[in-house]
Amino acid sequence: MTKDQMYHNIALACLKTLREGGSAEADDKVKALYTAIDEAFESQFALLVAELEDARGRLTQISALDTSRHSLADAQLIAGAEGTAH
Numbered sequence: 353m354t355k356d357q358m359y360h361n362i363a364l365a366c367l368k369t370l371r372e373g374g375s376a377e378a379d380d381k382v383k384a385l386y387t388a389i390d391e392a393f394e395s396q397f398a399l400l401v402a403e404l405e406d407a408r409g410r411l412t413q414i415s416a417l418d419t420s421r422h423s424l425a426d427a428q429l430i431a432g433a434e435g436t437a438h
Contacts, residue, residue: 353403358396365392 369388369412414427 353396354400358399361396362392365389367377 365388366385368412369384373384410430410433412431417426417430
């Protein structure tokens with residue numbers, strides 16, 4: 353996930369909150385917007401954590417390869433395998 357994709361998802365959450373605000377008081381709209389930002393940020397952060405965990409798992413698998421039985425191609429296969437889809 354790129355930084356632009358993350359910002360786009362957060363912006364969409366903000367716009368949705370603003371559209372659904374209706375006739376709420378200004379303070380309520382601001383609180384709702386802050387909540388939407390927090391939730392969207394936490395969601396995007398969770399995706400980054402999942403990607404980090406996936407990368408850590410791949411590195412662990414690669415480091416555990418027995419060099420007498422595995423080649424660089426094996427490590428590249430692990431590194432290039434399809435990971436967590438977002």
